[in-house]
Amino acid sequence: MKKSLLILFFFIGYVSLAQVTVNALFQDHMVLQRNKPIAVFGKAATEKQVVITFKGKTYKAKVENNNWKFFLDETEAGGPYTLSIKGENEIVFSDILIGEVWLCSGQSNMAMQMRGNFGQPIKGSNLEILKSTNQNLRLFTVKRNLSKEPVESIEGNWQLAEPKSVKEFSATAYFYGKMLQETLNVPVGLICAAWGGTPAEAWTPSEIIHTQFKDFKGWNKNEKSPQKNPSVLYNGMIHPLQPFTFKGVIWYQGEGNKNYYQNYTALFSSMIKSWRHNWNQGDFPFYFVQIAPLGWGGGNQAYLRETQLKTMQSVKNSGMAVTLDIGEKFNIHPAEKQKVGERLALWALAKDYGFKDIDFSGPVYKSMNVKGNKVVLNFEYAQLGVTSLNKELNDFVIAGEDKVFYKAEAKISKGKLEVWSDKVTKPVAVRYGFKDWVDGSLFNNAGLPASSFRTDNWESIEVKE
Structure with missing residues (x-):
């Protein structure tokens, strides 16, 4: 009796080992990527090939070193569909969307x-x-x-x-x-x-x-x-x-x-x-x-x-x-x-999806021009200029060649941003939001915020009022 049970358990274990399996991402209700070859992959212990059926087509995947992988044809969005994977056993997934x-x-x-x-x-x-x-x-x-x-x-x-x-x-x-x-x-x-x-x-x-x-x-x-x-x-x-x-x-x-x-x-x-x-x-x-x-x-x-x-x-x-x-x-x-x-x-x-007429990024610092004691800042992703969205412009600092930063005034005129401080007569660097805490106040016309930035690469972070 014990010998029979041992043989039975061995047989059950062997059969389960021999089953074709598929990666756990493949389940009922899954979504597969449209308009790309669709990878389907898993393991098989004894089979030489795995047969895959999807959308009326049958594919055969070769098993190598107990692994198999195949790419289904590209397909448009739609569903629901059924996916069948067959070796000695068969796995069927339903309610699949593309x-x-x-x-x-x-x-x-x-x-x-x-x-x-x-x-x-x-x-x-x-x-x-x-x-x-x-x-x-x-x-x-x-x-x-x-x-x-x-x-x-x-x-x-x-x-x-x-x-x-x-x-x-x-x-x-x-x-x-x-x-x-x-x-x-x-x-x-x-x-x-x-x-x-x-x-x-x-x-x-x-x-x-x-x-x-x-x-x-x-x-x-x-x-x-x-x-x-x-x-x-x-x-x-x-x-x-x-x-x-x-x-x-x-x-x-x-x-x-x-x-x-x-x-x-x-x-x-x-x-x-x-x-x-x-x-x-x-x-x-x-x-x-x-x-x-x-x-x-x-x-x-x-x-x-x-x-x-x-x-x-x-x-x-x-x-x-x-x-x-x-x-x-x-x-x-x-x-x-x-x-x-x-x-x-x-x-x-x-x-990625062809919506060319929308803004997708906030302003990113591009360059600066010095005019007297003022710095005019230029940005990418701000074709219509920048705005504060009626918030007070904060968190700007400005420095001269001594690399000492002072709290700066900022003004937007016709979409152009000017920054200055009466304590810096010859500015060479500006920073915006360049500290741990800041409440962003600079945006483009789409309402997307600018990243914090600095125009310098100095180690100094000294800021004076």
């Missing part, structure tokens, strides 16, 4: 749920949750997981947008996806992989860390906070998503690197490029949020914002949503996530 798929990642401001968490609310979330039912918006949250080595599996479920699921989902990602879905009128799928309090190096592949950032200051083995170690979240939450086909990435992170901001541009840029390389889907869009001002905690936040701006300026097909006007002085998790998500969506709509 549309736009975006990966949403970062730390706590991306992880922050619609219902609010970290002891903080989301502005207007209750009514948004109430009205959130939408069959054409689908959500997937990757369960938090860290690993010292790259893994191939994740946990999570595709859910239809409705109050029960939306209240638990990333607020920034939800508002982003909602605006895309309503504007494009096609299905949208959002995959959120985020973990609060984490630095960019945790989301960066180990080969990048070991070859490009061996001596990066601030890195060590975090035994109380293991999720902060290099590569562990890339290994556990990003690597297993590859090569799932999507349109692009939105990212909200930076606070975790503010205390050692010096190499953030290089690190963040390398992280973006490594994701693109490893996915092998070209230079897909990568849009991110500049961290909001904060009045506590220190950490040279203005310098971190500057490194994020430099990343946007140096990495192609990237864009940055500015939050200089919606920070909260004593709250690292600003409640105004709707504006954040929508500002990210403006980048995608303008750059």
Whole structure:
């Protein structure tokens, strides 16, 4: 009897091992990317090939080293469809939509749920949750997981947008996806992989860390906070998503690197490029949020914002949503996530979906001209000039050759910004919002805020009244 049971258990184990499996992103209710070859992939222990059926077509994927992968033909938005994957067993997924798929990642401001968490609310979330039912918006949250080595599996479920699921989902990602879905009128799928309090190096592949950032200051083995170690979240939450086909990435992170901001541009840029390389889907869009001002905690936040701006300026097909006007002085998790998500969506709509007649970025400093004791500042992304939106122009400082900054006056005349101080007769440098806490007061005519900036590269930060 015992021998028979042993043989039975062995047989059951062998059969389960021999089953064709598919990556956990493939489920009922999923959204697949339109107008691109669609990657379908998984494992098979004994089969030589896997048969895939989708939209009336049959494909055969070869199994190599127990892995299989195949790209379905490009297809237009639509659905619902059924996907069949067959080896010795058969897996059938239903209610599949074709549309736009975006990966949403970062730390706590991306992880922050619609219902609010970290002891903080989301502005207007209750009514948004109430009205959130939408069959054409689908959500997937990757369960938090860290690993010292790259893994191939994740946990999570595709859910239809409705109050029960939306209240638990990333607020920034939800508002982003909602605006895309309503504007494009096609299905949208959002995959959120985020973990609060984490630095960019945790989301960066180990080969990048070991070859490009061996001596990066601030890195060590975090035994109380293991999720902060290099590569562990890339290994556990990003690597297993590859090569799932999507349109692009939105990212909200930076606070975790503010205390050692010096190499953030290089690190963040390398992280973006490594994701693109490893996915092998070209230079897909990568849009991110500049961290909001904060009045506590220190950490040279203005310098971190500057490194994020430099990343946007140096990495192609990237864009940055500015939050200089919606920070909260004593709250690292600003409640105004709707504006954040929508500002990210403006980048995608303008750059990827053909909406050429909209503004998508706030003013970015371009150059300066000195006229007497005044400096006239010029900006990109402000074709009709700049405005204060009736706010008092604040947080400008100006300096001469002595590199001592004084609080400056500022005036906008016919869209042109002039800055001066009676204490500086020959100005050579201007800074705007270049400190931890600032309430942004400079915008373009679309109401999008300017990034903080400086025209100099001095170490001095002395400011006199």
